Amino acid sequence: MIPLLAASLTPAGLEGPLRGIHTLDSGSDGQIFQLVENSASHLKVEQQPAPTFIRHVNNLKELASSEVVGPDESPAISPASPGPENSTALQGEAKVSRPSPLSDLSDFCTTAYEYWEEQIVADEPAYSPARFPHGHYEMGFALVDAVPADGLVELQNRLKAARGTKHSGWPPFLELQIDGWEPYARDNFIEAWTGRRVSGKQTKESVFSDFWRVSAGGQLYTIRGYVENNTWMNGPRYSPGKALDFDFPIAQIVEGILFARRLAKSFERVKGIAVRGRFTGLEGRSLLFPTSPIGVLWKSNYISRSRSVDIPVKQVTLAQVQDQDALAKVILELLKGFYARFNFYKLSLGEVQRVIGKLGRF
Amino acid sequence: MRIFISHSSHDAELARALIDLLQAALPTASDDIRCSSVDGYRLPAGVSIDQKLQTEVHDAELVIGLLTPVSLRSA
DSSP: OEEEEOTTOOGGGOOGGGTTOOOEETTOHHHHHHHHHHHHHHHTOOOOOHHHHHHHHHHHHHHHHHOOOOOOOSOOOOTTSSOGGGEEEEEOOSOOOOOOHHHHHHHHHHHHHHHIIIIISTTSOTTOGGGOTTOOEEEEEEEETOOOOSSHHHHHHHHHHHTTSOSSSSOTTOOOOSTTTSOEEETTEEEEETTSOBTTBOOSOGGGOOEEEEETTSEEEEEEOOGGGOGGGOOSSOOTTSEEETHHHHHHHHHHHHHHHHHHTTSSSOOEEEEEEEEOSOTTOEEEEEOSTTOOEEEEEEEBOOSOEEEEEEEEOHHHHHSHHHHHHHHHHHHHHHHHTBTTOOOOHHHHHHHHHHHOOO | OOEEEEOOGGGHHHHHHHHHHHHHHSOOOGGGEEOTTSTTSSOOTTSOHHHHHHHHHHHOSEEEEEEOHHHHHHO
């Protein structure tokens, strides 16, 4: 058995058959990871990479620390009944732990997505381009340990400064000076939604229907559409939901990281940048490869059978995003699993370097 | 069923969080886990609860015991 101790218990406080048993403390990240490792060993399976389940580690830790002790009405299974060879228990100290930057970012993105779905596009028709009917991608970034900006006016100034460099015509976290599409303050965030119907008009393209949200603490989230879904790109070779420009995911994640890097310059004590991604609407899409410098695309047989792919949260240092080659290695690690979903496509460092090179003004 | 989570019914929320962690971290299916207070992981209807629990605890490859003030009082 693996004994896992919850709030307000200590190993020294265990009595009877539990006295002296080795327990794991649910208030400790390290011991919860130990629980996973021990469990994998007992079951003879390989555990997933830590970023895949870090959110659940924090959730368990918080619950164990805040557990309410209620009346006991029904008998529990005796923890003493199983033998020691296959068991574990978890014990938690009564303490308040701060969620890690990685789980913070995950929660920030989840909340922002739910808000977009439940409030921003709630009144949009089912097939409105603003709802991304052929899929969307989300990106989240966090300036790790940043000292929060002193209010939303200050944050707005910092965002404007970070927009000083552009790598594409439709960058993430963009500011449009059009009534209804410009950024606005809402609660503790600055947001913008360019899919909004303005004066009875609305963009017909998902790719221009961005929603983004930034917090004063340096957390950023955006949800956007794929350029390949645009009606003006429709042609005899591919239609919405059937193709994905090979360069697109790399370029978008890099552009987002570079924006976060510029924004980080205006925050104090930033220790690194956390990155998260999610791509949906992928099932049946083929990778489109560039065949010439002028951008003619070749549709490949690298087809995704997955509907969506999550890019687990990863924290990178500022040094890694200052250097082009170091950033390429980060992106390779971040996205190689994504590309593998397209019929086992093996992403190379050279391909990542080529796409980063296209963005210019590193 | 490969993993048995021993707990008090009052700790169902904590048990649920533990299941979420195990399912995210390990290649396990829902029917690999028994947790009698969490929907989807409960005992099947119509079985002898005491007998079934004893059998499952004995046969499980891994038993995780949630030790909380409530579960210790009820043990």
